[in-house]
Structures are given as structure tokens and as C-alpha cells.
Amino acid sequence: MIDRLKFIPARLVQSLPVALGVTLIVFLMAHLLPGNAALALLGERATDASVAALTEQLGLNRPIWEQYFIFLTRLLQGDLGQSLTYQLPVTDLVFQAIPVTMSVLGYALTLALLISIPLAALAAFRPGGARDLGVRTYTLLGQGMPQFWVGIMLILLLGVNLRIFPVGGYGTTMVDHLYFLFLPSLTLAIAMCPTIIRSLRSSMIDVLGSDYVGTAKSKGAYGVALLRDHVLRNAAIPTVSVIGVNLGYLVGGSLVIEQVFALPGLGSLMINAIFARDFPTIQGVTLFVALFVVVVGILTDVVYTMLDPRVDFASKDQT
Amino acid sequence: MMSPAELLNARLQQRRALRSRSIKPWYRNGALMAGIVIVGALVLIAVLAPLLAPYDPIAQDLRNTLASPSAEHWLGTDKFGRDILSRLIWGAQVDLRVGFLAVLIPFVFGSVLGAIAGYFGGWLDTILMRIVDVFFAFPFYVMVIVLVFIFGSGEASIYLAIAAVSWVSYAKIVRGEVLVAKKQDYVTAARLGGMSHGRILVKHIGPNVLSQAIIYGMSDIVMDIMAIVTLGYLGLGIAPPTAEWGSMINDGQEFITTQWQQATIPGLMVVVASLGLSFLGDGLSDLLSPERRK
Numbered sequence: 001m002i003d004r005l006k007f008i009p010a011r012l013v014q015s016l017p018v019a020l021g022v023t024l025i026v027f028l029m030a031h032l033l034p035g036n037a038a039l040a041l042l043g044e045r046a047t048d049a050s051v052a053a054l055t056e057q058l059g060l061n062r063p064i065w066e067q068y069f070i071f072l073t074r075l076l077q078g079d080l081g082q083s084l085t086y087q088l089p090v091t092d093l094v095f096q097a098i099p100v101t102m103s104v105l106g107y108a109l110t111l112a113l114l115i116s117i118p119l120a121a122l123a124a125f126r127p128g129g130a131r132d133l134g135v136r137t138y139t140l141l142g143q144g145m146p147q148f149w150v151g152i153m154l155i156l157l158l159g160v161n162l163r164i165f166p167v168g169g170y171g172t173t174m175v176d177h178l179y180f181l182f183l184p185s186l187t188l189a190i191a192m193c194p195t196i197i198r199s200l201r202s203s204m205i206d207v208l209g210s211d212y213v214g215t216a217k218s219k220g221a222y223g224v225a226l227l228r229d230h231v232l233r234n235a236a237i238p239t240v241s242v243i244g245v246n247l248g249y250l251v252g253g254s255l256v257i258e259q260v261f262a263l264p265g266l267g268s269l270m271i272n273a274i275f276a277r278d279f280p281t282i283q284g285v286t287l288f289v290a291l292f293v294v295v296v297g298i299l300t301d302v303v304y305t306m307l308d309p310r311v312d313f314a315s316k317d318q319t
Numbered sequence: 320m321m322s323p324a325e326l327l328n329a330r331l332q333q334r335r336a337l338r339s340r341s342i343k344p345w346y347r348n349g350a351l352m353a354g355i356v357i358v359g360a361l362v363l364i365a366v367l368a369p370l371l372a373p374y375d376p377i378a379q380d381l382r383n384t385l386a387s388p389s390a391e392h393w394l395g396t397d398k399f400g401r402d403i404l405s406r407l408i409w410g411a412q413v414d415l416r417v418g419f420l421a422v423l424i425p426f427v428f429g430s431v432l433g434a435i436a437g438y439f440g441g442w443l444d445t446i447l448m449r450i451v452d453v454f455f456a457f458p459f460y461v462m463v464i465v466l467v468f469i470f471g472s473g474e475a476s477i478y479l480a481i482a483a484v485s486w487v488s489y490a491k492i493v494r495g496e497v498l499v500a501k502k503q504d505y506v507t508a509a510r511l512g513g514m515s516h517g518r519i520l521v522k523h524i525g526p527n528v529l530s531q532a533i534i535y536g537m538s539d540i541v542m543d544i545m546a547i548v549t550l551g552y553l554g555l556g557i558a559p560p561t562a563e564w565g566s567m568i569n570d571g572q573e574f575i576t577t578q579w580q581q582a583t584i585p586g587l588m589v590v591v592a593s594l595g596l597s598f599l600g601d602g603l604s605d606l607l608s609p610e611r612r613k
Contacts, residue, residue: 017449018449018452018453018456021449021450021452021453021456022453022456022457024453025453025454025457029465029469032466032469032470033469140594140597141590141594143541143593143597144541144589144590144591144592144593144594144597145586145589145590145593146545146548146549146552146565146568146586146589147549148549148552148568149548149552149568149582149586149589152568152572152575152582152586153583153586155575156575156579156582156583160575160576248455248456248457248458248459249458249459249460250458251458251461252458252459252460252461252462253460255458255460255461256460256549256552256553259553260572270461270464270465271464271553274464274465274468274555275554282465282468285461286457286461286462286465289457289458289461290456290457290458290461291456293455293456293457293458294456
């Protein structure tokens with residue numbers, strides 16, 4: 001096992017150019033603002049002095065390569081600049097918001113697996129049957145629903161009509177969090193499920209048709225035990241990479257969902273920053289989210305290797 | 320050597336594969352027809368909006384706000400007394416137009432870049448694919464939201480933002496297809512016949528690789544409609560008071576306890592639109608690349 005994880009350092013080195021590219025794009029965003037960025041941020045009624053001060057603060061009066069170098073150096077020191085609205089370091093704001101967003105993401109992933117695995121199995125045991133048709137209809141509809149709208153519908157159904165769950169806020173204790181974050185996480189889970197179910201269903205159909213499952217069946221394995229002991233692990237392998245690839249899209253969705261449920265996470269931080277024209281904060285959140293996606297890519301490869309002994313990133317020089 | 324039983328099995332499989340591959344006429348393709356009907360109906364609603372909508376979608380009637388559905392206002396009125404049905408119909412025009420138009424730039428730009436990278440390979444390909452990797456790190460919504468902020472409000476900046484984010488998918492798809500296609504015999508034959516690289520790309524490879532990009536384009540329209548609706552919901556999209564499904568959902572969320580239909584129905588419209596486009600995409604993929612069907 002440890003042997004096979006030797007690819008990690010090489011994989012990290014490989015991700016460096018991508019991470020560097022991400023910082024370059026986030027850096028260049030400031031220069032895409034039309035005209036003088038400082039003026040564009042402060043609005044038309046800004047005084048000359050305040051424009052000059054912001055120009056200085058953003059470092060806009062230096063040559064562009066020098067600005068990027070300064071940006072990188074500060075970044076390595078964990079300095080993303082000062083928020084223009086809160087007058088606090090952007091890093092602090094981002095780190096305050098991360099636990100909320102990550103809890104929703106992890107919670108949602110758990111819920112999504114709890115929903116997807118039984119549904120995919122239900123569909124895969126008899127492809128083309130009534131249950132399969134039902135599950136596939138759900139995956140088709142699920143992909144067509146705007147995520148924030150699903151959130152509002154859940155609020156309507158479970159929060160307002162049945163009054164089971166709170167419709168906003170975050171709570172203070174761990175139990176509170178689980179309770180308060182249920183609806184937002186379920187919303188995100190509903191968005192995740194169609195992709196997971198599709199992948200899991202088709203790989204389960206493949207695995208169920210394989211010889212070793214036939215052998216297991218002939219030895220008397222059936223139902224849940226067959227699924228748990230023989231099918232799931234092999235069927236899960238392709239799904240892991242599907243989840244990894246789609247996680248970026250899902251992070252984006254979770255930021256919008258936060259806005260629906262008024263959660264103090266990265267999404268609310270970014271949207272509020274956009275309305276306040278607080279550019280350093282926008283940059284900070286964007287950068288963090290993109291780097292997170294790069295890291296998830298690496299983690300996906302690790303999980304993949306652990307699940308499937310045949311995958312060996314270390315020996316072959318492949319991506 | 321195959322045993323007779325294996326041989327028989329193989330033959331049966333071959334026959335089955337052949338039968339499933341037999342070309343159906345396009346009008347017998349269920350998914351395609353469902354897609355054409357749904358999308359066609361929505362396009363018709365959008366085009367005929369001036370005739371179909373019973374009221375002006377932005378005309379306020381402050382004496383009749385938040386009315387319940389009635390004979391005059393089938394879906395009721397919103398907080399400004401605007402007729403919700405009329406806004407829904409006019410919203411189809413805005414959302415579908417932006418959705419369809421937004422795929423054009425990334426489709427052309429990404430496909431051309433992907434084709435060039437895949438065909439010529441080498442350092443060009445390496446650099447382009449690294450750029451694609453970098454762009455893929457940015458979550459779709461995050462990038463679109465930030466870019467719309469940077470480019471300023473308005474429809475043009477929405478097109479630009481979506482184009483800047485989604486060209487990478489086309490580049491990746493077309494590059495992959497070209498990598499396969501350029502090794503085919505017909506390309507070698509054309510090359511030996513003295514055709515230039517440009518002509519081969521446009522005349523021979525192009526038509527063969529574009530079908531995958533077109534099929535992806537259908538799901539991309541869905542993504543773009545989601546993006547516009549999401550931007551509208553966040554208040555960053557098409558500026559009010561223009562009727563747009565996303566901003567209608569936002570308007571309705573406030574009154575979810577008293578007027579559930581206000582936020583619910585525009586969302587259902589989005590679901591119907593994406594369902595139609597998904598069917599259309601599935602149908603097209605049957606039609607354009609029958610050999611890949613499962």
C-alpha cells in the first residue's frame with residue numbers, strides 16, 4: 001500500500017504548473033477590470049486621493065510582472081491582501097468561512113452516497129425494469145433542476161409546510177450544525193446524485209455480469225451481502241473519479257446554495273464581496289476554491305489507488 | 320481456438336450488436352422527437368411571446384400586488400402587481416436566447432483550438448492542454464460570477480463570461496476526437512493525395528469530429544441556461560425589470576409561505592427546458608454517432 005503511494009510527490013510536482021496558472025489567472029483578473037481598476041472599484045464619485053491610495057494598495061502603479069511577483073510572494077506568506085469592506089485580512093475572512101462550506105460539502109457527499117448507492121443498486125439489479133426506469137427518470141430530472149431552486153423547494157416542503165427543519169442559520173454546537181445544515185446539504189446532495197447514480201449504475205451492471213459475481217452467487221451470496229462484499233468495491237472505482245472530476249462544479253453550486261440558506265460560508269463571502277465591489281476578497285475566494293479543486297484532483301488519485309490495487313501511478317509514468 | 324459454444328455466443332453477440340446498430344429513421348427516434356417537441360414548443364412560446372402574453376411583463380399595477388391566481392391573472396401577480404404568466408412567457412425569450420447564443424462563441428473558439436492542438440500536436444498541444452487544465456480548476460459558477468462582475472452588467476458580459484469558461488470543454492473534446500481521426504486511413508490518403516493540412520482539417524476531419532462537440536453543445540446549453548438563471552437569482556444577471564426566470568424565482572422566494580407558485584413555476588420551466596434539451600442531445604447522439612450507443 002505505502003509502496004503504491006510513492007506517486008504522490010511526482011503528482012504534486014505535476015500539479016505545480018496548474019496551481020501557478022491558477023494564481024496567474026486570479027492575478028490577471030484585476031487587470032481585466034475596465035479602465036483604471038481602482039476607479040472601477042471605487043465608483044465614479046471617488047476622490048483622486050482615495051483612487052491613488054487604492055492604486056497603491058493594489059500595487060497597480062508598478063510594472064505588471066513585478067506586481068505578479070509581489071502577489072506570489074505575499075501569497076506564499078498567506079497574505080491575500082486586505083478586504084476593502086471589512087478592513088480585515090482576506091485570509092482571515094476566508095478561513096472563517098471555510099468550515100461552513102466544507103461541512104456542507106462533506107455532509108452533502110455523505111448524504112449523496114447514502115441516497116445513490118441503494119438507488120443505483122435498485123436500478124442495476126434489473127436494468128430496464130420499472131425500478132430502473134424510475135431511477136433513470138430521477139437522474140434525468142435531477143440534472144435539469146437549478147440547485148438554488150431545489151433548495152427553495154425543500155424549504156417550502158420540509159421547512160415551511162412540514163416545519164421539520166430550520167430554513168436558515170448555522171447553529172452553535174455540533175448537533176446543531178448537523179440539524180441546521182441538513183437542508184442545504186440535502187440540496188447539494190440532490191444535485192450530486194444524478195451523476196453518481198449514473199456512473200454507479202452502469203459499473204454495477206458490468207460488475208454484476210462478471211464471472212466472479214456469478215461464482216459468489218453460486219456459493220449462495222445474494223441481496224445486500226452480495227452487494228456489500230462483492231460488488232460495491234469494484235463498482236465504486238470509476239465513480240470515485242467521476243466524483244473527483246465533478247467536485248469543482250459542485251463547489252460552485254454549494255456557494256450558490258449558501259446564499260439560499262443564508263449560511264456564512266465562502267459563497268456568501270464572495271457574493272457579498274461582489275455587491276460591495278471588494279475585489280481582494282473576490283480574488284481570495286476564487287483562488288482558494290480553485291486551489292481546492294487542484295488538491296481534490298490529487299486526493300482522487302490517492303483514493304483511486306487505495307481502492308484498486310491494479311492502478312499503479314507509481315510505476316508507470318502516466319497522469 | 321474457440322469452443323463451439325463460445326463461437327455461437329460470439330456470433331449471437333455480433334448479431335445483437337448489428338441489430339441494435341441498424342439505422343432508424345430520425346422520426347422513429349423517441350428521444351429526438353420528444354426533444355424536438357419540447358424545445359420546439361418552448362421556442363414557439365418565446366417567439367410568440369408578444370402575442371401569447373396577456374399583459375405587459377413589466378407593467379406594474381400597485382393596487383393589485385401579490386394577487387392569487389384568478390381568471391384575469393392565471394398565475395397571480397408579483398410584489399409589483401406584474402402578471403406572473405406574462406413574465407414567465409417573456410422570460411422564455413430571454414433565457415432561451417441567452418442560452419442558445421452563449422454556446423456559439425465557446426463552440427467555435429474551443430473546437431478550432433482543440434482541432435489545431437490535436438492535429439499538429441507537439442509543444443502547441445502541450446501548452447494548450449496545460450491552459451485547459453488551469454481553466455478546469457475554476458468551478459463553473461464561481462468563474463462565471465466573477466467574470467460577469469469584472470466585465471460589468473449586461474447581456475454581452477454574460478456571453479463573454481460563459482465563453483471564457485466553457486471553451487475548454489470543446490477544446491478537450493475536439494482534440495480527443497482529432498487525435499483518433501488523424502490516424503485514420505482517409506487522412507493518410509488525403510495527405511498522400513497532396514492535400515494541405517488546413518484543407519484536411521476542414522474538409523475531412525472536421526465533419527467527422529464535430530458531432531461529439533454538437534452533442535456536448537446540447538448539454539452545454541442546459542449549463543448556460545442554469546448559469547443565467549443562477550446569475551438572475553443572485554441579482555447579477557439580466558438587469559431588472561426584464562422578465563427572466565432566475566430573477567422571478569428570487570422575487571418569489573420572499574413570499575414562499577403565502578404564494579408558493581411564484582418561485583416554483585419559473586423553476587419548473589427551467590426543468591422542462593433542460594429535459595427537452597437532454598432528450599434532444601440523446602437523440603442527436605443516437606443519430607450522429609450510432610456506433611457509440613450503449
